[in-house]
Amino acid sequence: MEDNVPPKRSEFNKGAWTAEEDRRLAEVIAVHGARKWRTIANIAGLNRCGKSCRLRWMNYLRPNIKRGNITxxxxxxxxxxxxxxxxxxxxxxxxxxxxxxxxxxxxxxxxxxxxxxxxxxxxxxxxxxxxxxxxxxxxxxxxxxxxxxxxxxxxxxxxxxxxxxxxxxxxxxxxxxxxxxxxxxxxxxxx
DNA sequence: AACAACCTCAACCGCATCAGA
DNA sequence: GTCTGATGCGGTTGAGGTTGT
Missing domain, CATH: 1.10.10.60 (Homeodomain-like)
Structure with missing residues (x-):
């Protein structure tokens, strides 16, 4: 049944990000900048879709990001x-x-x-x-x-x-x- | 202590828009 | 002007944590 199944986005990793994934993503963005998210995902060797990388960066890894404690x-x-x-x-x-x-x-x-x-x-x-x-x-x-x-x-x-x-x-x-x-x-x- | 109900938040999904070919 | 891939946005989901009984 799994024969000849074309690659789908469901084959990307999903769910919570690991510290290692975070680190690799941040490294690649530091070099290449925060754009071309699919390329970034490939370069970082992350089995994640570009969207997922962008979201992770924007919501969690971006410099100066504040989390919690909304005044x-x-x-x-x-x-x-x-x-x-x-x-x-x-x-x-x-x-x-x-x-x-x-x-x-x-x-x-x-x-x-x-x-x-x-x-x-x-x-x-x-x-x-x-x-x-x-x-x-x-x-x-x-x-x-x-x-x-x-x-x-x-x-x-x-x-x-x-x-x-x-x-x-x-x-x-x-x-x-x-x-x-x-x-x-x-x-x-x-x- | 155990369980249920509720809450929070990270992440995913689908759609709209943008930009380049 | 049209097509296609990339990006951005808002809605929604679900896992894990917390609180109440």
């Missing part, structure tokens, strides 16, 4: 950003240095989603307020003269401007930083 400040920021962005974990993680999208997502699912649900039960209107907040976000952004680049979308919230670009703080976009922090302050009143 109150970070938690607060996650809550606020989730309110703005929804389940766009990579964007949220991008605002939390050293945190991975996977960790943020896990933390949300195991801790914060319950908190939020409880809060929403306590104040039934809060969900609607959240929508209002998002609408205000869009309207304010447009008022600030950013009508251009409004094509990409966030289907479930009817936000129709390019959130990725809007929240790209990486290129000295002080307008965004200041504006969002103002928004977050104003939004306090809705909680």
């Amino acid at each position: 109150d400040q970070e938690e607060d920021l996650i809550l606020r950003l989730h309110k703005l962005l929804g389940n766009r974990w990579s964007l949220i993680a991008g605002r939390l240095p050293g945190r991975s999208d996977n960790e943020i997502k896990n933390y949300w699912n195991s801790h914060l989603s319950k908190k939020v649900n409880q809060n929403e039960k306590q104040s039934g209107a809060s969900a609607r307020q959240g929508c209002k907040s998002q609408k205000r976000l869009v309207e304010n952004a447009k008022e600030q003269g950013r009508e251009e680049n409004t094509s990409a979308g966030c289907e479930d919230s009817n936000i129709d401007f390019d959130m990725d670009e809007f929240f790209d703080f990486s290129n000295d976009n002080t307008f965004n930083v200041e504006w969002v922090s103002r928004f977050l302050q104003v939004d306090e009143g809705f909680n």
Whole structure:
């Protein structure tokens, strides 16, 4: 029955990574950089798919990665950003240095989603307020003269401007930083 | 002490998007 | 413009750990 079976991705190693695999992956990335993940997996002699290597690097091996001990400040920021962005974990993680999208997502699912649900039960209107907040976000952004680049979308919230670009703080976009922090302050009143 | 129920988090999967040929 | 492989993302799963009975 096993004859003539073509190689499949199911033949890759799965499950938890060993310390030796971690070491080999880190070594190869140190030399070749964190790209071409399939090549990296081959060079390292890891019987893992490229995706698996990337995930391991991004969530665990990457330099400066922080794991566990999410502070109150970070938690607060996650809550606020989730309110703005929804389940766009990579964007949220991008605002939390050293945190991975996977960790943020896990933390949300195991801790914060319950908190939020409880809060929403306590104040039934809060969900609607959240929508209002998002609408205000869009309207304010447009008022600030950013009508251009409004094509990409966030289907479930009817936000129709390019959130990725809007929240790209990486290129000295002080307008965004200041504006969002103002928004977050104003939004306090809705909680 | 033993077991069940629950929780956490690392890892996998499928899909969407991007980039190069 | 189209195709194909690579990459990135969010949802989901399951093993191991913790807590409650």
